[in-house]
Amino acid sequence: MHDIGFANHDHATCVTTALATVETACAAQKLQLTPTRRRVLEILLEEHRAMGAYDILAILAAEGLGSQPPVVYRALDFLVSNGFAHKIEKLNAYLACTHPGENHSPVFLICRACETVAEASMPMTDLRRAADGAGFLIENTVIEVEGLCPACREAA
């Protein structure tokens, strides 16, 4: 596993490089990164946390970018289905991908104390091998781990 994600980081750079990566990927794949889609991604990147769809919608509404649920759900659908953001099923919340474009099977580490969510990436060899053996064809995985991050573990 790499990129455990609970460490401090240069957030301004983190946002701008992720945006640039997504822009490049959209250009390459002829995907339309429209203003609302782009703004939703920016919001997720800036906040750098798992956000509910209605939290995002409130921000969009305040900026005059739309106030009805379909606005945000459409943007999220675009971002998630193209791998630029992820849905955390356990939280019904959305998170910008920390390495968009790369083909990856994310693992999310959710701290129940500080609510931070870190995206890790690791080879799930156990899972692949077992599923293959059983004849199950894996198309998508949801791997979410709840617990305490290093900082909150320390504090407790």
Added chain:
Amino acid sequence: MHDIGFANHDHATCVTTALATVETACAAQKLQLTPTRRRVLEILLEEHRAMGAYDILAILAAEGLGSQPPVVYRALDFLVSNGFAHKIEKLNAYLACTHPGENHSPVFLICRACETVAEASMPMTDLRRAADGAGFLIENTVIEVEGLCPACREAA
């Protein structure tokens, strides 16, 4: 991994042994398997599939066991928190545990074609090792795999 779960089985035995196991566990731990809780578990066992809370509630209502959402959510909360049933986050649905009582970290294999959900149990050594190394304390895992079960894979 064992107990891949897509195979045929003696369902009557499957239901009665699971119920008996839960009854024993409740007696041992002084948990109250009240009529509604027991009936919800029975429903999940009989149907042997992931069911939405309101699907279950409709059955309870038809039987005069309560018609308001809290009735079923309370029963599900009891069953889930004691390990007698599981919530499939990806589906917002609930499933009876196939080996209640045992301390386990389930893995769910969800077939997108036939909607069958199989509960497997496997050691997530990759995950444990990586999380330990990163200082993250795992308290709970959600591992859900979407794809095609052997039968549907065959058919396709």
Added chain:
DNA sequence: AGACGATATGTTATAATATATCAACCCGCA
């Protein structure tokens, strides 16, 4: 028996999350 606490249930209302549907618009292209 009577008072009490812990647990479970009944009931009403509402919150939170997500989708269906249909009309309008935009833009590249035949």
Added chain:
DNA sequence: TGCGGGTTGATATATTATAACATATCGTCT
């Protein structure tokens, strides 16, 4: 110019889940 795909606007509704508060039930202590 007219078509066609993708996107947006707008209204309504579906689905999933919880808050809040009253009532009931049961064992325990006095």
